[in-house]
Amino acid sequence: MAVPQLTEAQRGEALARLPEWTLRDDKLAIVRRFKFADFSGAFAFMTRVALIAEKRDHHPEWTNVYNRVEITLTTHDAGGLSQRDVEMAAAIDGLA
Numbered sequence: 001m002a003v004p005q006l007t008e009a010q011r012g013e014a015l016a017r018l019p020e021w022t023l024r025d026d027k028l029a030i031v032r033r034f035k036f037a038d039f040s041g042a043f044a045f046m047t048r049v050a051l052i053a054e055k056r057d058h059h060p061e062w063t064n065v066y067n068r069v070e071i072t073l074t075t076h077d078a079g080g081l082s083q084r085d086v087e088m089a090a091a092i093d094g095l096a
Contacts, residue, residue, distance in 0.1 A: 002078065003082045003083075003084060004082060006080070006086070008027075011023060011081060014081075014086040015030070018030070018090065020093065021089050023081075027080070029061075029073060029074035030072070030073050030085060030089060031072050031073075032089070032092070033070045034070075035067055035068050036069070038066075039066050039067055042067050042069050043064070045069060045095060045096070048095050049071070049092055049095065052088070053088070056091075058084050060092075
């Protein structure tokens with residue numbers, strides 16, 4: 001079953017509730033950058049996010065360089081941003 005992509009209005013409402021996240025230039029994903037004290041802090045955070053992602057069966061695109069983690073959320077089945085991304089972003093915010 002296809003997951004519906006958020007409308008422009010829905011994206012705006014979601015971003016208002018997720019102030020640390022930014023809409024990617026193509027408007028198909030949201031992105032947030034995190035900075036930690038060291039690599040161990042960044043890796044521990046990624047591990048906690050991974051556990052949530054597995055439970056939700058919704059996995060982020062991410063990069064890690066030393067103490068920095070960048071997360072991109074998009075729903076491939078929707079061809080862009082969906083409510084699943086918004087919910088995942090909120091869960092990630094709860095860890096940060």
